[in-house]
Amino acid sequence: MAKNFQTLELDAEIPMEEFTQLVEKIRPPVDDEDTFSTRVYSMTQSDEGLLTKKSFTDCMKDLKLTTEGTMEEKVGALIKYLEHESPTARIKQMIEETDKDSDGEISLYEMPGVLSLLKFNGSREDIFEVFQSLDEDSSGKVSLLELQTFLWDHWVENKSTTEPSELLKDSFSAFLKMKEDEKEEKETNLTSDDFPAIKAAFEKCFDRNKEDQNWQYFQTYVKGWDPKWIAKVCELWELEKDEDEDDWATDVVDELESSVIDLVEKVEHTMDIFGEGNGTLSVKSVAKMIEFLGLAKSAEDVFNSLDTDKSGQIELNELANPILKCAREQQVNSVFKIVRALLDDASVPNVVG
Numbered sequence: 001m002a003k004n005f006q007t008l009e010l011d012a013e014i015p016m017e018e019f020t021q022l023v024e025k026i027r028p029p030v031d032d033e034d035t036f037s038t039r040v041y042s043m044t045q046s047d048e049g050l051l052t053k054k055s056f057t058d059c060m061k062d063l064k065l066t067t068e069g070t071m072e073e074k075v076g077a078l079i080k081y082l083e084h085e086s087p088t089a090r091i092k093q094m095i096e097e098t099d100k101d102s103d104g105e106i107s108l109y110e111m112p113g114v115l116s117l118l119k120f121n122g123s124r125e126d127i128f129e130v131f132q133s134l135d136e137d138s139s140g141k142v143s144l145l146e147l148q149t150f151l152w153d154h155w156v157e158n159k160s161t162t163e164p165s166e167l168l169k170d171s172f173s174a175f176l177k178m179k180e181d182e183k184e185e186k187e188t189n190l191t192s193d194d195f196p197a198i199k200a201a202f203e204k205c206f207d208r209n210k211e212d213q214n215w216q217y218f219q220t221y222v223k224g225w226d227p228k229w230i231a232k233v234c235e236l237w238e239l240e241k242d243e244d245e246d247d248w249a250t251d252v253v254d255e256l257e258s259s260v261i262d263l264v265e266k267v268e269h270t271m272d273i274f275g276e277g278n279g280t281l282s283v284k285s286v287a288k289m290i291e292f293l294g295l296a297k298s299a300e301d302v303f304n305s306l307d308t309d310k311s312g313q314i315e316l317n318e319l320a321n322p323i324l325k326c327a328r329e330q331q332v333n334s335v336f337k338i339v340r341a342l343l344d345d346a347s348v349p350n351v352v353g
Helices: 016-026 036-044 053-062 071-084 087-098 111-117 124-134 144-157 164-184 192-204 213-222 227-236 248-274 283-293 299-306 316-330 335-344 348-352
Strands: none
Touching: 016 036, 016 071, 036 053, 036 071, 036 144, 053 071, 071 087, 087 111, 087 144, 087 164, 111 124, 124 144, 124 164, 124 248, 124 283, 124 335, 144 164, 192 227, 192 248, 213 248, 213 316, 248 283, 248 316, 248 335, 283 299, 283 335, 299 316, 316 335
């Protein structure tokens, strides 16, 4: 490929395998890394998903890199730019300089400082939303690789962006706008005539899996519901009726149960973010949550109200159950909003009970 590049037709395809071999020859993978060559390929491919002589040359021009020399020299120049001069590389360098514990990861508490350094001033809710999305492995921290991947995907579509702060702001803004659009698009095809059937379907299977914790969480969420409340729930979770299915009402109940369990998993992830690494929350963990949420509450009082078994630690069910009750009362499914509402409630003991 390197030898014949100059003689290729503009629309001639460059095989991914050959391109990857060339990239890895110049820049061998490190620590079992297998994503860098894929990123370089995605950066240089055409809108149709193919790497051609034209798409590669256009990419080099977009990045203001030389198109002279052999293919190996061109790819070498591209790799050098991506690793040392590109906005994603500079963001990585800036984050490494501000990584307080030098572990190569960003905690939720470090995130506001990092974003401020990069001139992004989002709300705490925005930061929490982005953080939860970036932390794909639910480790409670965001690795530089997770952040770079997020930024890279946006940069591939906007190669003209050269400033780190501009890339970060555009990437986060695009993500938050997408989330907002998803919220605005929520709708349901269910009507009030369908609600009695849904309630009946739920009551019919109410006693199933009595020992299953997830089913118990679902019961906590829907306990005491009535047709008027079902209308709001169907819209909130975008529940749909499949008129071709005879047992559509049961399907709706199953879909709602899945949504509630997803909410519980996000609560568990929140505990990983603020917790002590063992799946529980201590008084110190609760204090972290209160500080991040900007609340003027006593961590000890909140902790004592949630530690219902008085074991000295808050376990998942002790946080999930009051959160589900709060979610039902507040009619929201945003973990940030629910947790804030729960901890800010002066009558936390009443919510929990």
